[in-house]
Amino acid sequence: LRPVGIIGTGKYVPEKILTNSDLEKIVETSDEWIVSRTGIRERHIAAPEQATSDLAYEAAQNALKSAGMTADQLDLIIVATITPDTSFPSTACILQDKLGAKRAAAFDLSAACSGFVYGLATASNFIKTGMYNNALVIGADCLSRITDYTDRNTCVLFGDGAGAVILGEVPEGRGFQSFDLGAEGAGGSLLTLEAGGSRQPSSHETVENKKHYIYMNGREVFKFAVRVMGTATDEVLKKADLTKEEIDIFVPHQANIRIIQSAMQRLDLPPEKVVINVDKYANTSAASIPLALVEAAEDGRIKEGDRVLMVGFGGGLTWGASVLVW
Ligand code: ACO
Numbered sequence: 001l002r003p004v005g006i007i008g009t010g011k012y013v014p015e016k017i018l019t020n021s022d023l024e025k026i027v028e029t030s031d032e033w034i035v036s037r038t039g040i041r042e043r044h045i046a047a048p049e050q051a052t053s054d055l056a057y058e059a060a061q062n063a064l065k066s067a068g069m070t071a072d073q074l075d076l077i078i079v080a081t082i083t084p085d086t087s088f089p090s091t092a093c094i095l096q097d098k099l100g101a102k103r104a105a106a107f108d109l110s111a112a113c114s115g116f117v118y119g120l121a122t123a124s125n126f127i128k129t130g131m132y133n134n135a136l137v138i139g140a141d142c143l144s145r146i147t148d149y150t151d152r153n154t155c156v157l158f159g160d161g162a163g164a165v166i167l168g169e170v171p172e173g174r175g176f177q178s179f180d181l182g183a184e185g186a187g188g189s190l191l192t193l194e195a196g197g198s199r200q201p202s203s204h205e206t207v208e209n210k211k212h213y214i215y216m217n218g219r220e221v222f223k224f225a226v227r228v229m230g231t232a233t234d235e236v237l238k239k240a241d242l243t244k245e246e247i248d249i250f251v252p253h254q255a256n257i258r259i260i261q262s263a264m265q266r267l268d269l270p271p272e273k274v275v276i277n278v279d280k281y282a283n284t285s286a287a288s289i290p291l292a293l294v295e296a297a298e299d300g301r302i303k304e305g306d307r308v309l310m311v312g313f314g315g316g317l318t319w320g321a322s323v324l325v326w
Pocket of ligand 1 (some may be wrong): 028030033034037039114128152153154156159192216218219221222225255256283285313314315
């Protein structure tokens, strides 16, 4: 089995910024409440003409450039998203066409905020076993399209963006060392978008009852998040045969600063080892981990040979963690 790692990175966020003070004008909230409860200061919001595949396209072009590759060399495209352009065709197929990645197989992956790590695990196995030589894995979401901007419980939390990586063979000793993926379907109703599928097809009633927006039980998701950030981290370190002290950079899902801080305390991690950008982007679901990872790599915070631990949680409920040598 060949070692597989990240050979190219790219990201994209839409231009428009929605600040906490903008939100103060829309719902009854305050910058102080949002910052103290979540750590979020602003988020980027897609333009009306932009859909998830457009954000993914920009991130993908940047990743191809960084890998020194052209789209027609791609073997596989996986887009992790809960806000696809359409139910079908998949966003990955729309992107495959936009990029001109004619040889690539393409599919979407639905694991909410854990989707990017699920995508890395899936794509890396295709390459490890020799079925493909490379893959483009993207986490992209336009959560603003499924956010109710009259609900202060959720509208302050979410933003739009895309992060992309290209996977390929890397030298021995580098690349992915372990994965830990998991699901707790019993908690599915804690974080859900109820209508528009085969259970509750779209109707006037589903629109009137706001069933096309994210529903979240914030407190219960918070408890789940703190728990699995801990257990998934322990598990993925054990599988990689590493201790927490041997991790150089920790890249957590950017949902809430307090969830990140509880993981930092538990792992006894100093701030310089933790990537935090939730203040700028808010929770971008599948794009959250790749936006943090790519930003840290581009800023030179992640260096060759660093041991990187990514961990995320989200709707499903799901979680995903990975250790990688950069
Ligand atoms: N501004 C002002 N007040 C608010 C706001 C707001 N934006 N939102 C809620 N409040 C109020 C509530 O109504 C509540 O008032 P009440 O006590 O009178 O009912 C009060 O603030 C406190 O609410 P809590 O639920 O106790 O606040 P908490 O400290 O739990 O923070 C939060 C809420 C930020 C949502 C937190 O629970 C959280 O981060 N949960 C996890 C969210 C998460 O990680 N989601 C992942 C989504 S991933 C995906 O797949 C999309």
